[in-house]
Amino acid sequence: MLKIGCHLSISKGYYKAGLDALAIDANTFQFFTRNPRGGSAKKIDLKDIEKFTKLFNENGFAPLFAHGPYTMNLCSDKRDIRDFAKNVFKEDLERLKLLPESYYIFHPGSHVGQGVEKGIDYIVEAMNDAIKEDCETTVLLEGMSGKGTEIGGRLEELKLIIDGVKHNKKVGICIDSCHLYSAGYDVVKDLDGVIEEIDKSVGMDKLMAVHLNDSKMEFASNKDRHEVLGKGTLGKEAIINIINHPLLKDLVFNLETPNELDGYKNEIAFLKANYKE
Template identity: 55%
Template sequence: MLNIGCHLSASKGFKNMGLTALSIGANTFQFFTRNPRGGRAKAIDEKDVQAFLEIAEKNKFAKLVAHAPYTVNPCSKDSKTREFARMIIEDDLKRMEFLPNNFYNFHPGSHVGQGLDSGIETIAGLLNDLMTPNQSTIVLLETMSGKGSEVGSRFEELKAIIDQVQLKDKIGVCMDTCHVNDAGYDIVHDLDGVLDEFDQIIGLDKLYAMHINDSVNPLAAHKDRHAKLGEGHIGLEAICEIINHPRLRHLPFILETPNELEGYEKEIQLLKKNYKD
């Protein structure tokens, strides 16, 4: 079965997201834990969560992906920005336990001139402070495109963070197809080579989810502009190879293409049509 979904708005609650996902043919989804620019999160409605969990169990949903706000930068040189990231991630990990055994994804951040090693050490240190042995959530580091001083555009950088994280069973990676393309990994012409490199450096057992996006920019552009499937430099053929790849096909695939709900539904149906059961 293809585990496919898209990014949905959490503003109307989890039950609504579950029903919306089903209405467009999805069996998973991604949501922001709060406003994507940060700020206070809505109180958890336990009845709403329970209603969603019943929908998910009945319809055999794949694991969900929660996304931290874009403003979270745990390796910023600004102490207030780092403290904001700490506050958000700590609160989010507590809230995720209402939806046990799912994923919490975040952008590793930008070291802003402090140096890569310093950024990596700061990110890992924060995770070591906040992650607990009893949490059911697996924290995912997202692959980045390499803009400016971003951390995480190379597999080696993600590996360096993981190596310093104490709770190895609670940490993994979410691979974004647009980001890895823009970072210089040729998933169009050498997908097997890219996966071999990931496996050698990090280990494919640490790859827990995929963001499925085409890219406005060509290989190694070091930018980050998502395109609709088949309308960018990656192309539909390569995307279909990814969702059917024997080393990837079991993962949850999350669309982050520039779409409204109707567009997501069309892309989900397109990928289902091209998925080989």
């Protein structure tokens, strides 16, 4: 069974988001843990979570994608920004204990000129501060497009971070088809080769989730611009190959394409029609 969803708003609660997911034939969804451009988190509604958990279990949802805010830069050159990011990280992991199974996905951050090595040191420090031996949530570093000074555009950087985390049993990566292509990993012409690189650099056992997006940008552009499936530089054939690859097809996929619910519904129908059980 294809495990597929899209990014949904939880402004009206998790239960409403769950109903929206079911209405478009999704069996998971992604949400922001808090204001993606700020830092505030919505007050927890235990009754809403109870209703959603029942819905989740009754409908066989796959793990959710809980996405950290864009303002969370664990490797900033400014101490106050790093401290803010650390607090967000720890608070989000605590809040996720109340929800059904979720993957916590976040952008590693931008070193803003300090250098990759220093940036990775800061990220590892923050993750070791937040992730304890009894951590219940799977934490996933998102692979990036490599724009500017962001960390995570190279698979080797993700591996260095994971290796630096003391309690890393539940730490892995989430790949993004658009980001990979923009970072110079050719998922269109050499998907097998890219998967071999993932296995060699990070390990397939650490690949837990996929953001499925087409791209507005050319190969190796290092620019992050998502496109509707089949309308970008990856194209429909590459997307179909990704969801059917033997080493990827059982992972959880979520769409971050520029769509409303109707658009996501059409994309999910297209993917299910082309998925080989």
